[in-house]
Amino acid sequence: MKLFKTSKGFVIEDENQFYLSNATDWDAFINRENLFAAVKNDLKSLSADNDYKKIIEAHIQAPIKGQEVWASGVTYQRSKKARMDESKDSGGGDFYDRVYDAPRPELFFKATAGRVVGPNENIRIRRDSKWNVPEPELTLFINTSGQISGYTVGNDVSSRDIEGENPLYLPQAKSYDKSAALGPCIFVSDKPIDTNGTIGLEIFRDGKTVFSQTIEINQIKRSLEELVEYLYAECSFENGAFLMTGTGIIPEDSFSLAVGDVVEITIENIGTLRNTVEKK
Numbered sequence: 001m002k003l004f005k006t007s008k009g010f011v012i013e014d015e016n017q018f019y020l021s022n023a024t025d026w027d028a029f030i031n032r033e034n035l036f037a038a039v040k041n042d043l044k045s046l047s048a049d050n051d052y053k054k055i056i057e058a059h060i061q062a063p064i065k066g067q068e069v070w071a072s073g074v075t076y077q078r079s080k081k082a083r084m085d086e087s088k089d090s091g092g093g094d095f096y097d098r099v100y101d102a103p104r105p106e107l108f109f110k111a112t113a114g115r116v117v118g119p120n121e122n123i124r125i126r127r128d129s130k131w132n133v134p135e136p137e138l139t140l141f142i143n144t145s146g147q148i149s150g151y152t153v154g155n156d157v158s159s160r161d162i163e164g165e166n167p168l169y170l171p172q173a174k175s176y177d178k179s180a181a182l183g184p185c186i187f188v189s190d191k192p193i194d195t196n197g198t199i200g201l202e203i204f205r206d207g208k209t210v211f212s213q214t215i216e217i218n219q220i221k222r223s224l225e226e227l228v229e230y231l232y233a234e235c236s237f238e239n240g241a242f243l244m245t246g247t248g249i250i251p252e253d254s255f256s257l258a259v260g261d262v263v264e265i266t267i268e269n270i271g272t273l274r275n276t277v278e279k280k
């Protein structure tokens with residue numbers, strides 16, 4: 001099933017039927033134990049109506065309210081290579097190689113909810129950067145007690161020249177207004193997401209595709225549980241947290257996002273997240 005946050009309420013899609021929840025507090029709605037069973041129970045007292053689909057189309061928002069967004073890095077081979085290349089002149093390359101194989105993963109704080117955009121909203125590239133990419137990432141919703149209760153699509157928009165100049169600049173390369181996109185929904189199931197599914201990235205410029213690639217989630221080097229374990233080891237999250245799990249797709253070095261580019265990220269079972277790069 002899929003949970004959509006909209007400005008008109010929370011819409012539940014289950015087996016191609018659409019329902020409007022009675023809940024009014026997104027944080028409480030998604031942060032329940034055994035979310036799949038809890039929402040299935042809600043459905044018993046709700047009536048399906050196809051008009052609720054129109055609410056999604058017209059009023060969708062990012063599926064976040066009181067959560068922090070964290071991200072993992074260098075979890076795919078491609079990400080390791082790209083970071084080593086971009087930081088070799090500054091002497092940072094070795095760090096990425098080492099973190100790929102180390103027991104402790106790279107985890108970093110990505111965004112507060114206010115810096116996150118939802119479907120069809122604009123993402124931004126920094127004014128002080130010349131080399132920017134989208135990073136398409138399977139994103140976990142983890143509840144307060146550390147259960148992975150759902151999945152969404154994430155875009156970890158990043159400035160490669162800033163992170164490549166010095167690894168200590170990572171927070172500036174990663175975290176700024178509208179640097180993160182999440183959506184379109186939280187996919188909730190009674191079993192873990194199928195990691196044989198794919199993550200696809202397509203970038204359009206002036207209506208034409210300028211980049212397109214897919215990767216299977218199972219190319220990730222670490223387990224999703226391991227990433228959550230490190231994140232929750234010494235941090236508590238009152239409303240749960242979102243965790244981007246790293247990118248396995250990075251365009252060739254000659255590519256940089258431009259104003260007006262449309263970025264589409266599709267993850268099987270979850271959906272497509274589409275955003276446009278806004279004017280600097």
Ligand code: DO4
Binds near residue numbers: 106245
């Ligand atoms: O260490 C740099 C960032 C890594 C990252 O965001 C990724 O691999 O997705």
Ligand code: MG
Binds near residue numbers: 246
């Ligand atoms: Mg990333």
